[in-house]
Amino acid sequence: MLSTNIKEATKEAHQQLEKKVILKLKSIRSNADYADLLKHFYVYFNAVEQAVAPYIINELLPDYAERRNSAYLKADIEQLGGDLNDLPAVQTPQIGNVASALGALYVMEGSIMGGSIIVQMLAKYGINEGVSFFSGYGEATGQMWGKFVGVMNTQVQTEAQEGQAIIAANETFSRFSDVFGEVSVAS
Numbered sequence: 621m622l623s624t625n626i627k628e629a630t631k632e633a634h635q636q637l638e639k640k641v642i643l644k645l646k647s648i649r650s651n652a653d654y655a656d657l658l659k660h661f662y663v664y665f666n667a668v669e670q671a672v673a674p675y676i677i678n679e680l681l682p683d684y685a686e687r688r689n690s691a692y693l694k695a696d697i698e699q700l701g702g703d704l705n706d707l708p709a710v711q712t713p714q715i716g717n718v719a720s721a722l723g724a725l726y727v728m729e730g731s732i733m734g735g736s737i738i739v740q741m742l743a744k745y746g747i748n749e750g751v752s753f754f755s756g757y758g759e760a761t762g763q764m765w766g767k768f769v770g771v772m773n774t775q776v777q778t779e780a781q782e783g784q785a786i787i788a789a790n791e792t793f794s795r796f797s798d799v800f801g802e803v804s805v806a807s
């Protein structure tokens with residue numbers, strides 16, 4: 621099943637990105653530092669959303685409009701007193717069909733799973749504002765994830781499509797890692 625295979629195939633890419641994000645989180649000392657981290661998320665998520673938009677149509681994922689998206693990041697940045705100027709440059713994964721769009725969306729939706737850990741880390745640094753993006757769907761997180769995974773598994777049927785979804789997911793992880801630049805990653 622795609623959900624099992626994609627998780628396994630992207631495990632390493634997830635770990636690489638997670639390490640970079642944790643290092644960035646650990647260097648946060650103020651709301652301005654946190655807003656800067658959110659800008660990196662904003663510019664990338666916004667670009668990937670635009671790349672998948674032609675394929676993630678309403679019939680495919682009817683609750684897409686209710687899902688968490690980069691508008692939450694914009695709101696969080698503004699709540700922290702930041703703005704959307706001086707955004708870092710990003711490169712998006714190549715999305716050319718429904719399978720690759722679902723692979724990219726898998727990464728963006730899945731990022732909610734680590735959100736509660738990030739909210740807890742921020743609280744330790746005294747940051748309690750601008751956390752709507754990382755708060756995800758709160759108690760509905762498991763249910764929303766289950767619905768998404770169900771759609772993904774139903775839509776991606778053939779081995780060729782599965783390959784496309786996995787390639788796109790890995791690329792979505794690694795292009796996002798690139799946004800954070802050469803952070804020295806301690807193992």
Ligand code: HEM
Nearest residue numbers: 627634637638641642726727728730731733734737738796
């Ligand atoms: C501090 C950073 C992060 C931490 C601590 C973290 C942690 C986690 C945890 C605990 C899970 C649940 C694993 C499970 O229940 O099996 C998870 C799943 C996931 N995370 Fe992260 N994560 C982080 C950042 C990210 C980011 C930035 C992304 C993507 C942009 C991401 C994408 C995913 C995906 C796609 C899954 C779903 C895996 C699956 O069940 O198929 N994570 N993460």
